[in-house]
Structures are given as structure tokens and as C-alpha cells.
Amino acid sequence: MFLDIDRFERNHIAIHDDSNTVVTYGELSDFVQVIAKYNLKRSIVFTLCGNEAGALAGYVAFESCKLVPLLMSADIDEKLLDDLDKTYEPQYYWVKETESGSFKGKKIYSCFGYCLIRTVYDFYEINDKLSLLMMTSGSTGSPKLVRYKYGNLENNALNVAKVFGWTPKENCIMDLPMQYTMGLNVINSHLCVGATVLLIKSNLMSAAFWDFIRENHGTNFTGVPYSYEIMLKLRFTRMKLPDLYTLAEGGGKLTDDVFKTLADYAAQNGKRFCATFGTTETSARMAFLDPEEAENRIGSIGKAIPGGRLYLVDDEGVELEDDEARGELCYDGPNVTMGYGICKADLLKDDEWNGTYHTGDIARRDKDGFYYIVGRKSRFLKLYGLRISLDQAERVIKSEYNCECACSGNDKEMYIYVTDGEIAKELPGFLSKKFNIIASTFRTRVVGQILKNSTGKIMYKKMDESWENDGQQA
Amino acid sequence: MSNKEKYNDVFKRVFLVDDSQLGDGFEFGKIKEWDSVAHMKLISELEDEFDIMFDTDDILHYGSYANGIKILSKMGIEM
Numbered sequence: 001m002f003l004d005i006d007r008f009e010r011n012h013i014a015i016h017d018d019s020n021t022v023v024t025y026g027e028l029s030d031f032v033q034v035i036a037k038y039n040l041k042r043s044i045v046f047t048l049c050g051n052e053a054g055a056l057a058g059y060v061a062f063e064s065c066k067l068v069p070l071l072m073s074a075d076i077d078e079k080l081l082d083d084l085d086k087t088y089e090p091q092y093y094w095v096k097e098t099e100s101g102s103f104k105g106k107k108i109y110s111c112f113g114y115c116l117i118r119t120v121y122d123f124y125e126i127n128d129k130l131s132l133l134m135m136t137s138g139s140t141g142s143p144k145l146v147r148y149k150y151g152n153l154e155n156n157a158l159n160v161a162k163v164f165g166w167t168p169k170e171n172c173i174m175d176l177p178m179q180y181t182m183g184l185n186v187i188n189s190h191l192c193v194g195a196t197v198l199l200i201k202s203n204l205m206s207a208a209f210w211d212f213i214r215e216n217h218g219t220n221f222t223g224v225p226y227s228y229e230i231m232l233k234l235r236f237t238r239m240k241l242p243d244l245y246t247l248a249e250g251g252g253k254l255t256d257d258v259f260k261t262l263a264d265y266a267a268q269n270g271k272r273f274c275a276t277f278g279t280t281e282t283s284a285r286m287a288f289l290d291p292e293e294a295e296n297r298i299g300s301i302g303k304a305i306p307g308g309r310l311y312l313v314d315d316e317g318v319e320l321e322d323d324e325a326r327g328e329l330c331y332d333g334p335n336v337t338m339g340y341g342i343c344k345a346d347l348l349k350d351d352e353w354n355g356t357y358h359t360g361d362i363a364r365r366d367k368d369g370f371y372y373i374v375g376r377k378s379r380f381l382k383l384y385g386l387r388i389s390l391d392q393a394e395r396v397i398k399s400e401y402n403c404e405c406a407c408s409g410n411d412k413e414m415y416i417y418v419t420d421g422e423i424a425k426e427l428p429g430f431l432s433k434k435f436n437i438i439a440s441t442f443r444t445r446v447v448g449q450i451l452k453n454s455t456g457k458i459m460y461k462k463m464d465e466s467w468e469n470d471g472q473q474a
Numbered sequence: 475m476s477n478k479e480k481y482n483d484v485f486k487r488v489f490l491v492d493d494s495q496l497g498d499g500f501e502f503g504k505i506k507e508w509d510s511v512a513h514m515k516l517i518s519e520l521e522d523e524f525d526i527m528f529d530t531d532d533i534l535h536y537g538s539y540a541n542g543i544k545i546l547s548k549m550g551i552e553m
Contacts, residue, residue: 203510205517206502207534230514234530384511429490438511439490 002063008194043091054114071179156335157188173218185284224251224385251385263294277301308333500539
């Protein structure tokens with residue numbers, strides 16, 4: 001059974017969601033057994049996730065029965081879902097019972113408010129190692145999937161549980177979406193030790209969230225930088241949260257100020273602050289900063305988690321041996337996935353990465369071996385914890401509006417340069433829908449022309465500078 | 475610009491709506507776009523616009539366009 005969940009105390013709670021469903025380890029194991037009895041052929045299951053026990057239990061069952069889920073948000077853009085459906089021809093859907101009317105096919109089984117639907121698609125061969133498919137960022141058009149192999153999730157769960165020291169006594173506060181790589185890792189790293197997952201749908205800015213975690217004694221919280229911005233806005237450092245002992249962070253870089261505030265708050269209040277680092281391509285976590293070090297190493301992502309190795313390479317891909325160094329951050333470990341997939345045929349592909357991943361992040365290593373992310377090799381932003389490719393954003397805009405554009409920005413906002421004011425008006429709403437991010441994140445800048453150098457490359461820096469120098473032209 | 479106009483402008487910026495959509499029915503839970511990200515943005519923009527600082531409870535129980543007017547009035551901003 002996935003993560004050997006059947007070895008835990010049957011009456012202990014595995015999942016408790018804020019829609020009032022409670023599932024014990026015994027009930028979860030029984031549910032997996034029931035699905036197993038159907039002897040379903042190896043297939044792709046589009047799993048439409050909300051943070052609810054039913055969605056999570058389904059995923060646990062599919063992993064146990066060697067079906068391959070593709071996790072996606074239940075709020076996925078309809079057109080995108082349609083594209084994915086046509087591209088991958090999934091044999092099954094696992095969806096909320098109340099939404100099942102929108103899906104064609106035969107309902108096979110229902111439990112915890114979710115149901116399994118057999119589609120009309122035939123079975124096809126997929127690679128024996130393939131265990132899970134995840135989407136990269138909020139993406140669009142032809143989204144790139146990450147292909148996981150058996151052992152990725154399990155290894156990362158155990159190694160992360162080990163480095164945090166999780167025990168069955170933990171009640172983790174999970175408000176990150178379960179279809180988001182780090183959210184999934186938080187879940188797995190608790191299920192693999194028999195702890196309780198408090199699976200939360202209500203948002204951090206609602207009273208319901210705080211009531212739920214107090215009533216259910218949440219002991220640890222994992223947030224992306226944006227979660228902590230919200231929590232600081234709520235002045236949570238003044239709240240009484242006696243059960244909350246661990247604050248973990250990942251999914252992007254905190255500002256040094258916020259990092260320091262959290263490290264100091266933890267130190268002064270008998271709690272611990274753990275910075276981590278991960279990507280979808282590595283089944284989430286690669287690095288962990290010992291909380292004892294947090295106050296003295298502001299901004300660090302720490303060192304490799306157990307079972308993994310972090311290192312730096314130069315532009316030629318040669319490993320940098322000096323203690324102190326700067327280069328592209330690379331990782332070797334059992335949680336490195338197999339590669340990407342963009343079409344059905346790719347699901348037959350074997351392992352292309354063989355345990356090594358180049359992150360595309362530029363990092364610095366200090367003399368004691370701690371790593372710090374300092375920049376990026378490729379053009380992408382991390383908006384609300386999601387990795388958004390600027391080149392992809394440009395492609396999406398060009399294909400919809402057939403116009404020239406240039407995208408730049410920072411980890412708070414994307415700037416979109418266009419020459420047509422009418423298109424500019426539509427862009428925030430359009431991109432919001434495509435990337436599933438609030439429209440005001442997208443700032444349009446109408447300019448006379450998209451600046452290019454002699455080889456035809458867009459001069460992003462120059463465009464940003466001239467916009468800022470000339471004031472905000474209308 | 476009156477306080478009411480400033481207040482409406484913040485909502486219009488955050489939710490990309492126009493005046494006609496703002497009113498009693500504009501509530502958290504009813505408006506799909508009103509998630510935590512939008513709420514954070516709303517609170518930050520209101521704090522900047524009116525040079526105020528909300529209490530935790532006011533942020534958590536903001537609830538609606540109409541209730542927000544009450545909260546602001548409690549803080550001495552009349553509309």
C-alpha cells in the first residue's frame with residue numbers, strides 16, 4: 001500500500017478536512033482495499049482536486065493500485081481541461097460527486113463525496129515506472145507535465161519526514177493545494193509517519209481558517225512566501241497559537257526582512273522556523289535549513305535533505321569544487337523525476353534524468369556549505385509560489401491576440417508591454433484566467449514599440465528602465 | 475475625490491468591476507474572485523489609500539463591501 005499506511009493505528013486520524021470529513025488510517029486502508037478489488041488496468045486518472053478528504057483518499061488509492069493520477073485543480077480552466085483530455089485520453093476521472101454530471105462516462109464507484117468515472121477512451125501502454133503526473137505551474141496551451149517514477153514520492157516523503165522529525169503526533173496545517181508539488185509533499189511526509197493532515201479549503205484570510213487550526217491543534221504550518229505576507233499582515237506573531245511549533249517555508253524566496261522576522265519570532269517564542277527549497281521536477285523538497293541556523297543565515301535554503309546531494313556547476317556544466325562558490329544549483333537524489341511530457345507518446349518514455357536535476361537557479365554556497373538562491377538562469381517569475389515562464393506568457397498572448405508583446409517583472413507582478421491599448425485592457429483578465437492568478441498581478445504597459453537589439457532579441461532591461469525613467473506613460 | 479469614490483476605486487482596481495456591481499450583494503463567498511490573494515490586496519490597498527491599519531479581527535471578518543464601510547466608519551472614515 002502507498003506509504004505503507006496500513007501499518008498505522010487504525011483509529012488514528014489520517015485526514016481531517018474543513019468540510020467536516022474525518023478519515024482514520026483504518027478507513028483509508030479499507031478504502032484502498034475496495035478500489036484494489038476492482039483490479040483496474042494500468043491507466044491515467046484525471047484527478048480533480050480540492051482540499052478535501054475525498055480527493056486525497058482517491059490519490060492514495062490510485063498510487064496504491066498502480067494507476068497514474070494527473071493531479072489538477074477542480075477549478076481548472078475548461079478549455080485547458082478539454083485540451084488535456086484530448087491529449088492524454090484518460091481512462092478515468094476522479095471528481096466530486098456533485099460535479100460528476102459534467103463528465104461523460106460510466107460511474108463505477110463513489111466514496112467520501114467523490115466518484116470514479118470510466119471514460120470512453122481505450123487503454124494504452126505507458127511506461128512501467130510512471131507513477132504520477134503533475135502540471136508545471138498554472139500553465140496553458142499545451143501544458144508541460146512532469147513524469148514521476150515509483151519511489152519519487154515515497155523517498156521524498158520519508159527523507160523530508162526525517163529531516164523535520166515528524167511523528168504520529170503532528171497535525172499538519174495544509175492549506176496549500178494538494179495538486180501543488182509542495183502541498184503534496186507536506187501531505188506525503190505526514191502520511192508516511194502516521195500523522196494527521198488537516199486539509200483546509202478556507203483561506204488564510206478567513207476566520208474559519210484560524211478557528212479550524214486552533215480547534216484541531218495544528219502543530220506545523222507550511223507556507224509559500226505569499227502565505228507569510230498574509231500572516232504578517234494579520235499580525236499573527238501576536239496571536240496565541242500554543243500548539244503551533246513549526247513554521248516551514250518553500251515555493252519561492254522570502255524577502256530578507258520577512259525571513260528575519262520569522263526566524264526571530266520563532267526563536268523568541270519557543271518555536272522553530274524551517275526554510276526549505278524544492279521544485280515539481282524533484283517531487284518537491286531538495287533542501288532544508290536547520291532552524292538553529294535561521295537567525296544567522298538569513299535567506300539561506302540550507303543544505304540537501306537526507307538521501308540527496310546539492311552542488312553547483314559553471315556555465316560549461318563542470319562542478320565547482322571550492323567551498324565558497326557561485327553557479328547553477330544542481331541536485332542528485334531519489335526524488336528526481338523522469339522528465340517532462342507534452343503528449344500521450346511521452347508517457348511511454350523512460351527515465352531521462354536518471355536522478356540528476358539542473359534547477360535553472362543560480363545559487364551561492366558559503367564557506368560552511370549553506371546554499372542561497374541569488375538569481376535565475378532562465379526567464380521565469382515565481383508568482384504566488386507558481387513558477388510562471390515569461391516566454392510562455394508571451395506565446396500565450398501572441399497566439400490569442402496575434403500581436404507583439406514583451407513580458408518582464410518581479411516575483412510580485414508581471415509587466416506586459418504591448419503597443420495596442422485595446423489589447424492591453426483585455427490582458428489582465430485574459431492572463432488571470434489562463435494562469436489562475438488574480439488579474440491585478442498583470443500590469444500592462446502600452447508603448448510605442450517593443451525594443452529589440454540588432455539580432456532581433458527583445459531588450460527587456462532597456463524597456464523596464466525606459467518605462468521607469470519616463471514615468472508611467474499612459 | 476470623496477471617501478466613497480476612493481473606496482469604490484480600490485474595489486474596482488482589485489476585482490476589475492465597475493460601480494454598478496458594487497453594493498450590498500458584493501460579499502466574500504459570493505464573488506468568485508474574492509479569494510485570499512484578492513483579500514490581501516484589498517486590505518493593503520485600503521490601508522494605503524486611507525492611511526489606516528486594520529485589526530486582525532477586522533481583516534478576518536471584513537466580509538463584504540457594505541460591512542467594510544462600517545469598519546472604516548468605526549475608524550473615523552465616513553462615507
